[in-house]
Amino acid sequence: MQFQQLQYFVAVAETRHFTRAADLVHVAQPSLSQQIKALERELGADLFLRARGNITLTDAGEALLPLARRILADADTARHEVQELAQLRSGRVRLGATPSLCTGLLPDVLRAFHDRYPGIRLLIEEGGSHDLVRGLARGALDLALVVLPLPTPSPALTTVELLREDLVVVSSPDAPAPGGGGRRAVRVADLEGERLVMFRHGYDLRELTVAACRAEGFEPDFAVEGGEMDAVLGFVRAGLGVAVVPRMVAARSGAGLRVTPLAPPGLERTIALAHRSDVAPPRAARELQRMLLER
Numbered sequence: 001m002q003f004q005q006l007q008y009f010v011a012v013a014e015t016r017h018f019t020r021a022a023d024l025v026h027v028a029q030p031s032l033s034q035q036i037k038a039l040e041r042e043l044g045a046d047l048f049l050r051a052r053g054n055i056t057l058t059d060a061g062e063a064l065l066p067l068a069r070r071i072l073a074d075a076d077t078a079r080h081e082v083q084e085l086a087q088l089r090s091g092r093v094r095l096g097a098t099p100s101l102c103t104g105l106l107p108d109v110l111r112a113f114h115d116r117y118p119g120i121r122l123l124i125e126e127g128g129s130h131d132l133v134r135g136l137a138r139g140a141l142d143l144a145l146v147v148l149p150l151p152t153p154s155p156a157l158t159t160v161e162l163l164r165e166d167l168v169v170v171s172s173p174d175a176p177a178p179g180g181g182g183r184r185a186v187r188v189a190d191l192e193g194e195r196l197v198m199f200r201h202g203y204d205l206r207e208l209t210v211a212a213c214r215a216e217g218f219e220p221d222f223a224v225e226g227g228e229m230d231a232v233l234g235f236v237r238a239g240l241g242v243a244v245v246p247r248m249v250a251a252r253s254g255a256g257l258r259v260t261p262l263a264p265p266g267l268e269r270t271i272a273l274a275h276r277s278d279v280a281p282p283r284a285a286r287e288l289q290r291m292l293l294e295r
Contacts, residue, residue, distance in 0.1 A: 004035065006068040006072060007072060008035050008039075009036060010072060012036060012048065013065050013068075018032060018036075036048070043064070047061035070137075070139050073139025074139050080092055088117045088119070088120060088284055089119045090119045091119070091284040092123060092284065093123065093142055093284045094123045094141045094143075095143050095145070096125045096127060096136070096145070096146075097124065097126060097145040098127070098147060098203075098204055099203075099229045100205060103248075106145075109288075113288050125141060128202040128204055129146040130150075132274075133154055136157060136274060136275065142282055142285035143288065145162070145272070147271060156277055156278060157274050157277060158275055158277045159273065161270060162273050163270075164268050164270050165271060166246075166266060167245065167262060168245065168261050169242055169259075170233070170242065170258065170259055171243075172236060172237055172238070172239040172258065173256070173257070177258065185260065185261045187263045188215075188216050189218075192213070194242050195241035196209070196223060197223055197232050197235045197236050197241040197243040198225035198227075199227060200225070205244065205246075208244075208269060209244045233245070233257065236257060237257060244262075244267065273292055
């Protein structure tokens with residue numbers, strides 16, 4: 001089995017077309033087809049069902065695809081690691097983070113990292129913890145900032161707790177204060193009857209907020225749902241409802257929002273830095289990891 005054959009196989013699997021795959025990997029289509037056939041002979045199984053105008057994966061192809069992607073991603077990471085120049089003058093870091101952390105925690109840390117290592121490219125992927133864990137597992141990310149506990153614990157990941165952050169309630173200053181009465185702090189139970197602006201499915205904050213409301217014996221009432229962080233804050237400013245967000249996000253959100261703490265015991269979330277246990281992060285990623293842990 002050759003590395004190049006895996007590249008061709010993944011290209012065909014993703015395009016479902018031999019000619020387009022050949023264009024993608026810059027090789028003649030007959031050469032690509034010959035290499036795919038050689039790989040199938042090596043493995044002793046067909047990888048594609050070939051029908052006129054319709055290319056689909058066989059069971060063997062479905063089994064090979066995630067492994068091939070991981071092998072290619074690991075090779076790509078190794079290439080970039082070796083190509084890094086002394087003193088971190090070049091390279092890249094692929095960092096995953098939940099959208100709220102991209103808004104709250106990361107800007108200051110990434111600015112400090114960029115000031116110190118201007119030649120390092122920072123590639124940021126936003127997503128929920130579940131998606132970020134999958135990105136780490138397939139080798140698409142070097143590091144990820146995730147919310148603990150993970151939706152599906154993975155023994156293949158190493159996680160280090162980074163911080164614990166309080167959640168607060170944000171609302172429009174032009175609307176009545178959440179919970180009524182202008183109290184300085186509200187309980188989760190006081191959100192019963194409030195219209196909530198809620199994040200899309202897959203957002204860690206959505207799951208945490210809904211679970212907290214149900215623990216108090218009520219189902220949250222959504223005024224709007226399905227947004228990302230910026231959209232949620234915009235809807236709250238417009239007076240459509242209230243939202244539960246991290247304190248760092250509320251502090252950075254600027255004018256147009258009333259911030260009300262949650263009374264003890266309140267709500268908090270635990271942020272951790274995660275990477276694959278079987279592969280050490282590249283040198284540049286290790287340096288960013290150090291800066292995050294020392295922030």
